[in-house]
Amino acid sequence: MALITWKPELATGHETIDEQHQSLIDAFNRLHTAMKQGKGKDELGSILVFLKDYTVSHFKMEEGLMDRSAYPGATMHKAIHRELVNQVADLVERFQKGTGVLTLQVMDFLEKWLTDHIQGEDKMLAEHLRKRAVK
Ligand SMILES: [Fe+2]
Ligand SMILES: [Fe+2]
Numbered sequence: 001m002a003l004i005t006w007k008p009e010l011a012t013g014h015e016t017i018d019e020q021h022q023s024l025i026d027a028f029n030r031l032h033t034a035m036k037q038g039k040g041k042d043e044l045g046s047i048l049v050f051l052k053d054y055t056v057s058h059f060k061m062e063e064g065l066m067d068r069s070a071y072p073g074a075t076m077h078k079a080i081h082r083e084l085v086n087q088v089a090d091l092v093e094r095f096q097k098g099t100g101v102l103t104l105q106v107m108d109f110l111e112k113w114l115t116d117h118i119q120g121e122d123k124m125l126a127e128h129l130r131k132r133a134v135k
Contacts, residue, residue, distance in 0.1 A: 003029045004111060010118055012126035015135070017065075020058045021118055027051045028110055035102060041095075044102055048095060051110075052088045059085065062125065069134040077121050084113055 004025045011018055031047045059081040066074040087109070094100025129135075 003032055004115065010115065012118065012123050014065075014126040014129055017062065017122060017126060020054075020061065021114075021122070024051070024054060024058060024114060027054060028107075028114060031102075031110075032107060035107070041098075045092075045096060048092050048102070052085075052092050055088055056085055062122070065129060065134060066125065069129055069132045071125060071128050073121070073124060073128070077125060080117065080121060084117065087113075 006022060006025060010021065010025075012021070027047060027050055031044065031051060034043055034047055063074070063078055063081065065071075066077065071077070091100065091102075091106060095102055100106075
């Protein structure tokens with residue numbers, strides 16, 4: 001369990017998507033560092049809420065690109081987004097209620113979906129956008 005460092009394999013080649021992924025990774029790393037430093041619930045909570053909100057707006061942006069480019073994989077990709085948002089929203093809710101603790105397992109979950117989803121579904125989407133010349 002470590003910080004996520006940006007590496008070439010994480011680049012999809014689509015400028016806006018890549019910029020937003022870097023911001024998501026930055027937020028993840030801020031959360032990771034704050035946890036390690038034993039920061040309080042308020043600080044962890046605000047980073048977590050930022051991460052959730054940014055994820056929602058990032059997914060909306062990608063879904064707009066799917067719609068504009070008639071992406072054949074849209075239904076599946078959107079379903080995966082929904083699932084991830086539900087999981088993160090659930091996490092934030094449990095954290096705020098104090099019934100869930102932000103553990104290393106949670107960070108592992110976030111790290112895995114961030115890097116797996118980017119390298120899987122998002123790269124496929126970017127490839128399609130490139131073929132359609134959609135920026
Ligand atoms: Fe993405
Ligand atoms: Fe995506």
